Amino acid sequence: MEKLQAIKGFKDILPDDSPRWRTVEVAASDVFEAYGYAEIRIPTLEYTELFARSIGSETDIVEKEMYTFEDAGGRSLTLRPEGTAGVVRAYIENGLFKSRPRSKVYYIGPMFRRERPQKGRLRQFHQLGVEAFGTDAPMVDAEQIAMLDMLFAKLGVESIEPVINSLGCPKCRPSYREKLVDFLAAIPEKDLCPNCLRRRATNPMRVLDCKNERCGKALENVPTIFDDLCDSCRAHHEAVEKYLDIYGVSYRSDPRLVRGLDYYIRTAFEFVSDKLGAQGAVAAGGRYDGLVEELGGPPTPAVGFAVGTERLMMLLPSQTETRPPDVFMALLGDRATAFGLKLSQALRARGYRCEMDYQSRGLKGQMKFAGRLGAAFVLIVGDGEMDSGKAVLQDMAEGRKESIGIDEEIKQVADAVAVALGK
Numbered sequence: 001m002e003k004l005q006a007i008k009g010f011k012d013i014l015p016d017d018s019p020r021w022r023t024v025e026v027a028a029s030d031v032f033e034a035y036g037y038a039e040i041r042i043p044t045l046e047y048t049e050l051f052a053r054s055i056g057s058e059t060d061i062v063e064k065e066m067y068t069f070e071d072a073g074g075r076s077l078t079l080r081p082e083g084t085a086g087v088v089r090a091y092i093e094n095g096l097f098k099s100r101p102r103s104k105v106y107y108i109g110p111m112f113r114r115e116r117p118q119k120g121r122l123r124q125f126h127q128l129g130v131e132a133f134g135t136d137a138p139m140v141d142a143e144q145i146a147m148l149d150m151l152f153a154k155l156g157v158e159s160i161e162p163v164i165n166s167l168g169c170p171k172c173r174p175s176y177r178e179k180l181v182d183f184l185a186a187i188p189e190k191d192l193c194p195n196c197l198r199r200r201a202t203n204p205m206r207v208l209d210c211k212n213e214r215c216g217k218a219l220e221n222v223p224t225i226f227d228d229l230c231d232s233c234r235a236h237h238e239a240v241e242k243y244l245d246i247y248g249v250s251y252r253s254d255p256r257l258v259r260g261l262d263y264y265i266r267t268a269f270e271f272v273s274d275k276l277g278a279q280g281a282v283a284a285g286g287r288y289d290g291l292v293e294e295l296g297g298p299p300t301p302a303v304g305f306a307v308g309t310e311r312l313m314m315l316l317p318s319q320t321e322t323r324p325p326d327v328f329m330a331l332l333g334d335r336a337t338a339f340g341l342k343l344s345q346a347l348r349a350r351g352y353r354c355e356m357d358y359q360s361r362g363l364k365g366q367m368k369f370a371g372r373l374g375a376a377f378v379l380i381v382g383d384g385e386m387d388s389g390k391a392v393l394q395d396m397a398e399g400r401k402e403s404i405g406i407d408e409e410i411k412q413v414a415d416a417v418a419v420a421l422g423k
């Protein structure tokens with residue numbers, strides 16, 4: 001029989017790893033909530049047209065990376081490749097633009113892109129994302145970058161740097177695009193990779209993002225959007241820089257930074273690390289002032305970003321920190337077992353981690369198992385202890401033993417054990 005396997009590019013997060021995931025997710029929610037963001041949970045599956053209309057039909061994601069299929073009713077559905085489109089749909093569909101026009105939301109969860117799996121690139125990956133609606137103030141763009149900076153500092157991530165750019169707006173971008181198209185048209189075919197050859201006709205801004213060495217050479221003197229920014233885009237960008245300075249966030253400006261999704265205008269940014277090889281962007285985002293209207297809502301400026309959780313995790317110290325049991329119940333005989341089950345319930349209700357052996361093995365076997373689990377204490381209870389009303393609580397690290405009265409109400413016994421555990 002063929003061995004059952006997970007889908008290529010889809011990974012299990014095993015119990016040894018999940019505490020680190022939780023640490024990151026809790027740190028992110030804490031930081032996001034300190035800035036006034038509230039959690040939103042949106043579906044993983046959406047109608048395909050949502051992504052085609054928002055991310056852009058000429059993007060890699062929509063052209064070739066989406067997991068799209070028809071449901072039994074013949075509707076085309078897609079596993080979300082990112083979070084922004086769904087959040088915007090939810091913002092419009094639930095009337096948040098009326099009830100909470102200045103919504104600031106965050107989300108945590110899996111995204112799906114059928115890319116070629118490699119280090120830092122999966123087909124099911126996870127994002128920690130935020131979206132802020134209803135203000136076009138550059139202060140918000142800078143605040144989000146400062147917020148990410150704080151999250152990374154809190155997690156002890158080093159060697160990561162924000163890179164920012166302005167992509168202009170529908171007023172000033174077309175004239176730049178024309179200049180760029182002319183420049184690209186003059187490059188001989190042999191000097192561009194097949195992808196860029198295609199892109200120069202369909203989505204020329206994306207050519208700027210090509211990592212191919214040959215293309216890099218051909219683009220050495222490419223015009224950047226900076227000279228073509230209109231006055232308000234320029235003022236917006238300068239204000240973002242000013243606020244970053246006020247926040248004390250050091251950043252790099254890169255006039256060639258572009259994004260793989262079409263909805264951005266003005267601010268675009270990435271947090272990059274040189275520790276991740278080719279997939280250096282740990283977080284990325286920017287402003288998308290036209291998207292809410294494009295998807296059927298009222299004109300609403302917005303800005304957001306998403307962190308790639310797996311990439312962030314690769315920058316964290318690798319520690320496994322599964323929580324060992326606070327107390328292990330070594331139980332011998334039916335009476336002791338019944339007592340131990342009740343006492344465990346009482347201690348677990350207070351938040352202590354209690355373990356036991358479910359196999360009715362002898363004391364030696366149970367002590368060995370407790371040691372293997374790394375239990376801090378073991379409470380030994382057998383018929384003798386039930387008769388005498390006293391049991392031994394052993395501190396496994398120091399070998400110290402303490403007698404605990406067990407012939408009281410379970411609540412009192414739990415109190416006594418809790419005191420002895422010293423927590």
Ligand code: HAM
Pocket residue numbers: 081082083084113115120121122123125126127129130131260261281282283284285286303304305306307308309310311
């Ligand atoms: P994005 O640049 O496509 O933007 O993705 C954001 C981050 O997700 C990337 O910087 C990377 O860390 C991570 N990521 C993307 N694809 C993969 C993959 N295949 N495997 C592992 N990690 C990956 C967005 O998704 C936008 N929705 C961000 C945004 C929110 N813009 C405004 N609001």
